[in-house]
Structure formats: structure tokens, C-alpha cells
Amino acid sequence: MSSTTGDTPGLLSRVGPPAIGAVAAIAAWWAATAVFHIRSFFLPAPPEIVHRFLEQPEFLLQESWATLVETVAGFAIAVVAALTLAVLLAAVPIIERATLPLLVTLNSVPKVAIAPLLIVWLGYGPKPKIFLAVLICFFPLVVAAMSGFASTPADFSELSRSLSASWWQTYVKIRIPWALPQIFVGLKVAMSLAPIGAVVAEVYNPDHGLGAVVALSSTSADTPLAFAAIVLLAILSVTLYYLVVAVERLVLPWAREISG
């Protein structure tokens, strides 16, 4: 049962292939716009997007910051709320039975359908964006954490009983750490969903953020600006996602070993 980690591949062989893939895709895009004379207003070439970004870098970075804050705030609130609820549901079966069908029903509602109503409820500013991000992250997190708690091995339950561990000790020392790998599955899903929630709310209610930039640029047919915003959004989402992955690797070195 010793660890079977092989040699770690070098930096070049890990980063090389994805980098070549990305460069090739951008090159193909660029070539297509040149060969088929695609107009910039329909599909801008990569340099035009960079150029458009460099015309107003401060403005675009400011809007990126707005989206980033909404996304992270929404994600953080959802994590706290979802984990608390999951512990409560796992600990008190009667609450679980009373609310689980309701949660499943709510979960099946496409959350973005609520976006137009958010102006009515929460007005302008970052609140409705954060709210939609919370809403879209919340259920995957609850589901992941609950299945994590439900998977506590019987051996551990018996161990904690034979030590007369309190409810609290059982959670803090055994059940929550055991559920962490599954909770991280939820965190990764939620982190990739959170920007969607924030951006959809921004598109409906375009005062700030990258979603607002896309919405407004389409009304003035400024497609390069829309693309610049979309590229920034992609960078933001990917960075946030890999931050979660990095934290997971840091916190759970044991999880990869025992799951094989």
C-alpha cells in the first residue's frame, strides 16, 4: 500500500502540449478571418481584440474587477451557506426529510430565469449579481457536501462511538475531513458556475462588470470590445477555477492516494 507516484514529468512536457494547442487555435482563428475576409464587426481577428483592449485598458480592468468581486463574493457566501445547511441536513434527519424535496425542486429551476426579477427585488448595483452567483453555486455545493457526509465509512462511525465522541467532535475530527474530497468536487463545479451567475445578472442589468460591457458593446456593434470582455472573462474564470484546484492539492494530499 505504499505510494505509487511515478516521476513527475518536467515543466516542458506538462505545459508544452496545451500551449501548442492554444497557439494553434488562435492561429487558425486569425487565418480564417484573413482568408475568408471576415469583417471585424462579425468576427474580429485576435490582434484587433488586443488592440481594442489597449485602447481602454483601465476601463476594462475596472469592469473585470467588478465581475471578480461579485463572483468571489457570491461564491464565498454560497460556500458558507451551503456547508452550514449540509451539516444541518446531515445531522437532523427530520429537517432533511422536510426540506430535501423542496431543495431538489428549487434546484431544477433554471436559475438564470430569475435574472429579470432581480432588479425588482434588489435594484441596481452589485447585489443582484452576487445574489445570482450565490443561487447558481448553492445547490451543487449542498449536494456535494451531503453526499460527502453520507459516505462516512461505518468503521469511522463505530470508532467515534467507541470513543464516546460528541456530535461536534465527530463532525470536526472525522466527518467533515472525510467529506472534503467530495466537497471540493462541489467547490470546483460552483467556482465554474459563479461567473455565469454574475455575468447573466450583469447582462440583464448592465451597469457594471464584463457582462455589462458585452451587453452595451452589442448595441453599438463594437464586436472587438465584446470579445475583449469575453477574453477577460475567460481568463478570470479559468484562474479562479485553478485556484480552487491548487487549494485542493495543498489541503488534500491524501485524497488522491487513497482514491487511486
Add this chain to the structure above:
Amino acid sequence: MIEIAGLSRTFKGRTGPVEALRGIDLNVKEKEFVAIIGRSGCGKSTLLRLVAGLIPATAGRVLVGGEQVTRPRRDIAMMFQRPALLPWRSVLDNVMLPVEIFGWKRQTHQARARELLEIVGLTGFEKQLPHELSGGMQQRVSLCRALIQQPRVLLMDEPFSALDALTREELAVELQRIHIQLGTTMLFVTHSIQEAVLLADRVVVLSSRPGQIRRVVEVDIPRPRSFGHSAHMEEVSTCSAELHELLLG
């Protein structure tokens, strides 16, 4: 140390009540090593769980140290079939788990944890995670975790049954050494005649459905005993043959 009187346990099964144990009477003296042997489903694990206070008795009672067992107690430690080590905790922290749960002072018990790890030959492995150890080493850690609570009685539920044959023998010999060294009263469930003869002062043979005591066999062989060649081959084989007959007959 352990007094079991008229102990019975009936479970609710799908097709009606299932009688697992009936009228068990057994006294275990201080420092004694008693093995419980029987075929699968004879209720030997149930008996151990009753002594541990993990399940309530249907009738009869269990006293440990003169006090009736109604729920798990700190002076009764339990070791399971599988190591049940927490995979995110180092070897040392796994051993320290009972200390933390009991709210004992970490500093005062850390030295004892290291001592116990030394006794089972795991010095130098304190910082390793469980998955980095072999199955036998994991079960040794589990034994240390049971011993850290300084139990008056140690209950073991087929602790070596998930290990390969050689490791089983190795651990059994080690357990004998630890028993001689620490003098903890032990109740040991097994289905291995070999283990029972090596380790026990007395072997309780259970019959099946419902589990009842068929016979208590004294193992009067001087310690330390060993597998394979020894000065008492004859006594070992006589005793083994007797147990064999009781189990099969």
C-alpha cells in the same frame, strides 16, 4: 475484571427476531487473555460489542471492573477488524485521536504515544500518513490508538483477519509480547485456532445460532509461545486438535 452473567441478545431481523446470543456466563480475571472462537455468524462479534457497550443487551449484564457497562467507556478500548485510521492524519496524530476526544492534555500523552509506537516497532514512522504504511503496520498503529487510552480491558474483533498469513503470525507474536509487557486484560475474537492457542490463557468456544458457550478450553502452555517449532509442540497440537473437534463437531 470482566463479569458476564446471563447475557443474551436478540436482533430484529426482516423475517422476525434473530437470537444471536443466549445465556452467556463468563468471568475474565485481571491480566488474563481470553480468546473467543467460533464459526462465522456465531455471535462472537456481538458478544464483544456488548462488552464494549456499543449495543445494549436483551437480557443479562456485563460488569467491567465491578461497574456495569451501559455505554462505551474510556477504560474499555476496542480494536476493529480493519485499522480505521483517518487518512489525513499522521501516524502519531492517529494514535493521539482518543487523547483529543477525551480532552486530555496533548503534551502529557505525546511521549506515551511515541513509546507505544516504539513498542510496535514504528519509530521513525510518526509523520507518515496511513496510506504510506503496509496493512500490518496500519493495524499496529490501530493497536497503539487503542492502548493510548490506558484501558483496563482491550477488546479485539478479529484484528488480524484482513492481513496475509505471515503478517498475521508476526502480529500475533507481537501481541503476545505486548500482553506480557503491559498486562492489559484482553478479550480477543478470532476464527483462527492457531492464533487462539498462541495467545490465550483460555479459549471460549461458541456454538452457532444462538451463540452459546460450548466449552472453555484452558491453554496450559508456558509463555512466550511461538508458531512452528517450539519446545511444546505436543501440547500445542493436542490443544489445537481439541479446538478443531469442538468447532467442527
